[in-house]
Amino acid sequence: MSKHIADLKKHDRPMINTEWLNRGRGSLVATCLPVFRREDVGCLHWGLVNGKTQTDLNWGHRPGQPEPEVWQHDLFHGDFRPYDEKELELFRHVIAEKPLVPSE
Incomplete structure (x- = not known):
């Protein structure tokens, strides 16, 4: 992906x-995000x-x-239990890492 x-x-x-995100084909939150x-x-997820x-x-x-x-896209089951809490933590970490929009 980095080459592309x-x-x-x-x-x-x-x-x-x-x-x-297509976990069954090896595209994972931990490697892509x-x-x-x-x-x-x-x-876009x-x-x-x-x-x-x-x-x-x-x-x-x-x-x-x-x-x-291995499920394909979703983050939560229908009852809102996370499929994988570690993925949610990674989303939180990456989003909080630096501003998404440059400040003026």
Whole structure:
């Protein structure tokens, strides 16, 4: 991912990654979020709570199949229990690390 970011930085444009978290394919909060922060790349995380959109299920999951051991996008179960408290702590840490908007 760092190589892709370096290549895109050559265009001198703001970057926002809208499709980055896919735990089943090895794209993890612990490995991606610090890179985005270090490289000043925005990232959009749209899977928050397990619900009707079923973003906890991996791509290709079919009705009747067992739930995957590794969930895909969500941070919270439907009852608001975190899937992984360590991920939430990392979000808090990275967000608090430095201002997201430069002060004037």
